[in-house]
Amino acid sequence: MRGEFIDVNGARLYYYAAGSRGAGEPVVFLHGFPTSSHLWTDVVPLVPKGHRVVVVDLLGYGRSDRPAGRDVSVRGHAERVVGILDALAINYAAIVGHDVGGGIAQTMAVRWPTRVSRLMLVNSVGFDLWPGREVKVARAMLPLTRHLPATWLLSILRTDLMRGYVTSDRGTHSIEMYVRPFAKPDGRDSLVEHMMSLDSGETRAIEPRLKDIVAPTAILWGAEDPFLPVSIGRRLHMEIPGSSLAVVPDARHFTPEEAPEKVANVLTELLAR
């Protein structure tokens, strides 16, 4: 496994490559808000042999550059992921997305259908059913709260994110990794930019075109997700032709971390379709 930076339209993005090149098409993993490539750590080793694997830190997350005013909407991220594919000479890849990463994956499947060989959505955003009430409230308060110390915003974020984990030890460890880039004043500005961009405009816009997705699609959901309820997964399953839906009992939002074997099993089945 090796990590590298790649320049996409002036933004320095971090990714790491894993797996082995073979007959299978590449697999690209996309995280959501406010996580990073760390989300997929336990899934990546379980990807079937013969697939090149690319795990991305989206702009403003993990080790990638701060947004600094660049577009961090679902559409903006999707355009940069296509830029990553170009830079890595990947014409056609299976795209796996969690949370906002799932929205990015849907956008790619709709707007760049010939670049997406297969689509996997894990506890994904969708339709106009996100962001949740807590994010909307926090966003409404940003004109006031954005001037407060980063520690204040982060303490709220930590508490809220913990609801997405079944296992508190794992949650505590991962959340610390996820919020670390936001702990300094410039990090707080990034966090504010992300929160302002958590908007369902793009997933609403592509909703009528979900029925045109021709890539084999698998949908996987933690049954007890407190942020993105499984009803979103069921509706995506209804809209995307030929898609499969698997629900993991007792799992919450961070399914790739808490049920990596389930994620890998569904991915393995999808790659064999």
Added chain:
Amino acid sequence: MTTSRLEMMRAMVAKNPSNVLARFGLANEALKAQLYEEAAEHLRVYLDHHDDEGNGFGRLADALVKLGRVEEARDALLKGIDASRRFGHPGMVNEFEARLDELEGE
């Protein structure tokens, strides 16, 4: 599983032959099933009606090479280079140029 998905895509195209993305999806399933003639047929319809960014031409070239139609594959790659350059996909341009060089030897 491939067969059922192939049938599903065939049904989708039969229901709405003007759905060019369904044509692309069907072509991909046909490629997986090594039905290269069928894949090429649907890719041509797709490419005639959709402003492809390059990869569709590459997939057509894949099918044509398998069918031994090297001249047509070369033509598809040249169109793919043009499209991917127009849409700003330099990685794809490089790959298609390399594939074109490989075909020169055949």
